Amino acid sequence: MSESIADRLARVRQTVAEAALRSGRRPEDVLIIGVTKTVPLVLIEEAWAAGLQHFGENRVQEAEEKITAWRAAHPERQATWHLIGHLQTNKARTAVSLFEMIQSIDSLRVAEAVSRRAVQAGRTVPVLLEVNVGGEPTKYGFHPDAVIEAAGQVARLPGLRIVGLMTVAPLVADPEAVRPVFRRLRELRDRLQIHYPSIPWQHLSMGMTNDYVVAIEEGATMVRLGRAIFGERPA
Ligand SMILES: *Cc1c(COP(=O)(O)O)cnc(C)c1O
Numbered sequence: 001m002s003e004s005i006a007d008r009l010a011r012v013r014q015t016v017a018e019a020a021l022r023s024g025r026r027p028e029d030v031l032i033i034g035v036t037k038t039v040p041l042v043l044i045e046e047a048w049a050a051g052l053q054h055f056g057e058n059r060v061q062e063a064e065e066k067i068t069a070w071r072a073a074h075p076e077r078q079a080t081w082h083l084i085g086h087l088q089t090n091k092a093r094t095a096v097s098l099f100e101m102i103q104s105i106d107s108l109r110v111a112e113a114v115s116r117r118a119v120q121a122g123r124t125v126p127v128l129l130e131v132n133v134g135g136e137p138t139k140y141g142f143h144p145d146a147v148i149e150a151a152g153q154v155a156r157l158p159g160l161r162i163v164g165l166m167t168v169a170p171l172v173a174d175p176e177a178v179r180p181v182f183r184r185l186r187e188l189r190d191r192l193q194i195h196y197p198s199i200p201w202q203h204l205s206m207g208m209t210n211d212y213v214v215a216i217e218e219g220a221t222m223v224r225l226g227r228a229i230f231g232e233r234p235a
Helices: 007-021 041-049 061-074 089-098 108-121 147-155 175-195 212-217
Strands: 031-035 053-059 080-083 101-105 125-130 160-166 203-204 222-225
Touching: 007 031, 007 041, 031 160, 041 061, 041 212, 061 080, 061 089, 080 089, 089 108, 101 108, 101 160, 108 125, 108 147, 108 160, 125 147, 147 160, 147 203, 160 175, 160 212, 175 203, 175 212, 212 222
Parallel strands: 031 053, 031 222, 053 080, 080 101, 101 125, 125 160, 160 203
Antiparallel strands: none
């Protein structure tokens, strides 16, 4: 552990700002989400002290322990927690109680489960539709050809509000290789905007440690960064 979280975050912020400016946007138009899966609370505290306020978890069970402990320890802190991994429908109620935003709405079934639990909780949950842009069989997400119709169905559900799209690009050595994936998500967003002008399609959550610079250049408004901020995860 040569480098501190504050050092890493400073470097990430600089890189994000440069990429945003290159894409004709302001640095503050790109939200950095610290991905805290496998990261212990003490390091999340360190990131918070360095100014990070948005966090992402991909598993409800792991998140439940952490977020509950975090809220008990710091009821005054307004951290925002994002669910970024596949949600099993039997965990929808817990997810609605834990997360401010659910980015991984990857099927109509998941959307319906979140809707039902959100209505019961008296909440309106902001959500992103997850798109499997590459059509990879091992990945969750709407097929790009299905998302236009699905968006109409999800938009009719009570208790949630679509605010954009999310994708996980294939893991490749050269981030330039996934630029077309990010570009396609942006183009899909543009088509959805025309189809459903009353939905605020403001967010494109795309880009992780390996490829966030390219994602920002292609229009990302949220990048989900684990290793760039917290270092390598234990194997
Ligand atoms: C783990 C994870 C990330 C962060 O990955 P890094 O390579 O550590 O930046 C982002 N998004 C999702 C959905 C993840 O599961």
